Amino acid sequence: xxxLYEQTHERLRIQYLEDMRPWVVAYSGGxxxxxxxxxxxxxLLELGGQATKPVYVLSSDTQVExxxxxxxVKRTLDAIEKAARLRQIDIHxxxxxxxxxxxxxxxxxxxGYPPPNRWFRWCTSNMKIKPSRRSIEKIAQQYGSVILLLGxxxxxxxxxxxxxxxFTNNERGLNKHHEIPNALVFKPxxxxxxxxxxxxxxxxxxxxxxxxxxxxxxYRQANGGECPVVxxxxxxxxxxxxxxxxxxxxxxxxxxxxxxxxxxxxxMVPLNRYREALMRYRDEPGMRSTIKRxxxxxxxxxxxxxxxxxxxxxxxxxxxSGLSLISDEQLANIQAIWHDEFDYTGEAAHLIVAEFGRRxxxxxxxxxxxxxxxxxxxxxxxxxxxxxxxxxxxxNTVRYHAPTLDTWGAKPQLDRELEELITKAAxxxxxxxxxx
Numbered sequence: 227x228x229x230l231y232e233q234t235h236e237r238l239r240i241q242y243l244e245d246m247r248p249w250v251v252a253y254s255g256g257x258x259x260x261x262x263x264x265x266x267x268x269x270l271l272e273l274g275g276q277a278t279k280p281v282y283v284l285s286s287d288t289q290v291e292x293x294x295x296x297x298x299v300k301r302t303l304d305a306i307e308k309a310a311r312l313r314q315i316d317i318h319x320x321x322x323x324x325x326x327x328x329x330x331x332x333x334x335x336x337x338g339y340p341p342p343n344r345w346f347r348w349c350t351s352n353m354k355i356k357p358s359r360r361s362i363e364k365i366a367q368q369y370g371s372v373i374l375l376l377g378x379x380x381x382x383x384x385x386x387x388x389x390x391x392x393f394t395n396n397e398r399g400l401n402k403h404h405e406i407p408n409a410l411v412f413k414p415x416x417x418x419x420x421x422x423x424x425x426x427x428x429x430x431x432x433x434x435x436x437x438x439x440x441x442x443x444x445y446r447q448a449n450g451g452e453c454p455v456v457x458x459x460x461x462x463x464x465x466x467x468x469x470x471x472x473x474x475x476x477x478x479x480x481x482x483x484x485x486x487x488x489x490x491x492x493x494m495v496p497l498n499r500y501r502e503a504l505m506r507y508r509d510e511p512g513m514r515s516t517i518k519r520x521x522x523x524x525x526x527x528x529x530x531x532x533x534x535x536x537x538x539x540x541x542x543x544x545x546x547s548g549l550s551l552i553s554d555e556q557l558a559n560i561q562a563i564w565h566d567e568f569d570y571t572g573e574a575a576h577l578i579v580a581e582f583g584r585r586x587x588x589x590x591x592x593x594x595x596x597x598x599x600x601x602x603x604x605x606x607x608x609x610x611x612x613x614x615x616x617x618x619x620x621x622n623t624v625r626y627h628a629p630t631l632d633t634w635g636a637k638p639q640l641d642r643e644l645e646e647l648i649t650k651a652a653x654x655x656x657x658x659x660x661x662x
Contacts, residue, residue, distance in 0.1 A: 230422060237399070238269050238414055241373070242279075244398065247410070249281045250362055251375045255299035258377030260432075260441060261415055261423050266375065267306070267433040270315045283319040284361055288353040289556075290330045290473045292483065293549050294491060298440055309434035322361045328352040330473060331556045334504075335536045336563035338527030340514065341475035341504040349471070359406055366408040373410050374403060381419045447489040448482035472497045475505050496543040497551075503539060507532065530568040534578060541582045557586045 242249070251266055253259045263283060270277045283306060285299055303319040310317035326332060330353060333339040342349045366372045403409040415423070427438045472483060472494065483498050507513045507528070515526035528536065537560065544551040561575035569575075576586050 230418065231426065234265060234414055234418075235269065238265060239273070241398065241400075241412060241414075242269060242273070243276065246279050246369075247371050247373045248279050248365060248369050249375055250365060250372050250409075251281060251283045252358075252377070253283050253285045253299075253303075254377075255285070255295055255302065255441075256377070257423050257427060257441065257445065258379060258415065260377075260438070261418070261426060262375055262377045263306075264427075264430070264432055265414065267309075267315070267317070270317065271313065271433060277316060280316045280318060282365060283317060284358060285319070285321050286354050286358050287321050287323050288330065288349070288471055289323060289553070290353075290471045290551075292470065292472050292486065293494070293497075294486065295444060298444060302434075305432075305436060306434045320361055322357040324353045324357050326555060326559050328356060329556055329559075330471075331540070331552050332559045332563065334528075335533050335540070336560040337567075338515075338529070338533050340525065340528070341473075341508045343508070344476050347476060349473075353471075362406055362409060366406070371408040371410065373400065373412050374406075375412050375414060377415060378413045379416055379418055379420075379423075447491070448485045473501055473504065475501065475508065478505075493547040493549055496546040497549075500539060500543040504536075507536070530564070530574075533564070534574060537575065538578050538581070541579065541584070545582055554584075554587065557584070558588050561586055561588065 249266065251259070251263050253263050266281060270281065283303065285303060287296060287299070291299075300321065303321060306317060307319045309315075324330075330349060333348065333352065334341065339348060340346070362372060362374065400410040400412050403411050427441070431437050470482070472480075474480060480498065480501065483494055483501070486494050487498060512529070513532040514528055516523065518524050518526040540551060557575060557579055561569075561572065564574055565572040572588075579586055
């Protein structure tokens with residue numbers, strides 16, 4: 227173990243002093259990235275005045291990470307930042323997040339995207355790759371080039387070993403990142419075994435202070451591995467037993483969540499129940515449109531009613547767990563999307579969240595303008611002497627049927643529903659006039 231550590235330490239020292247390219251350490255909170263980060267921190271302490279270039283610690287928060295893992299990562303980044311400032315080490319931490327329109331809830335509940343599967347991993351691109359790449363590219367533009375340090379290991383899995391072997395390294399043991407311009411990749415612990423990783427972490431406290439007790443506890447609870455910082459679609463899904471998104475539907479069974487629950491994390495029971503519901507709803511008849519967004523026939527997005535159901539059940543899970551599962555900004559963005567797609571009054575999400583004591587404040591960033599659709603609808607109803615509720619029902623009915631009008635029997639069905647609405651309204655109006 228001593229020889230392995232010394233060899234890795236020497237490789238890191240040579241690489242660091244070789245040029246002025248800043249380092250970017252991809253930190254997920256798992257054991258492998260923790261090992262890399264610890265070795266880098268120890269190197270900078272040893273170099274002292276020779277440590278003349280910056281090191282960036284980059285972590286990804288999809289906003290649907292397992293809550294206990296997410297809080298652990300944030301606390302660790304805070305500890306690293308404080309220790310670096312105290313010891314005057316040029317380390318900077320950054321927790322990158324998806325943009326509002328890239329977030330899981332904006333896609334799933336807002337636009338009605340089906341829950342991800344292994345053939346349609348829209349979550350990986352939007353929530354992990356894009357945010358991380360934006361940050362790395364920004365650093366590369368500032369300095370001309372960067373070296374990206376990953377915790378990838380040959381011993382991790384046969385699939386990961388094949389992926390590592392597929393890259394050609396230069397004489398310094400670096401390879402170009404195939405998607406991020408001006409980024410070279412360095413894997414300092416590629417030859418370490420899992421046992422060697424744990425042995426080192428057990429025997430050495432983190433250089434930024436504290437201990438690894440919580441990390442070890444999380445692994446024991448989850449009975450699995452980490453989900454790495456994902457920078458391209460070639461990275462395998464974090465399937466089965468891993469730290470990762472609690473909403474993950476790429477896998478059938480989330481062993482890590484089950485492990486957390488079995489060891490006392492009862493607040494995750496409602497989250498697991500919601501995840502399982504997402505998997506059912508993906509294929510449940512009536513939950514999804516029969517027309518895709520490109521107007522072709524097939525399983526399309528969730529219907530408006532299904533999206534409302536998904537939001538309401540998410541807020542139930544939030545209330546039961548006591549955890550914050552969706553932000554106010556995401557709720558506002560969902561309402562803005564619904565307004566554009568089917569909710570003409572702009573009230574649907576407002577009414578749902580009000581059931582749970584929450585309130586949506588719309589802003590320009592959410593894409594919703596100050597003049598509400600409800601006001602416009604009301605003005606139109608008054609101008610045409612049409613009851614506002616009737617106009618709303620007619621618009622909603624047409625909107626609901628619009629994606630399926632080319633289906634056999636859909637147009638007669640729409641005509642019948644509209645006739646029924648108007649007939650009922652006319653009878654109600656006659657009753658009112660008769661009793662006036």
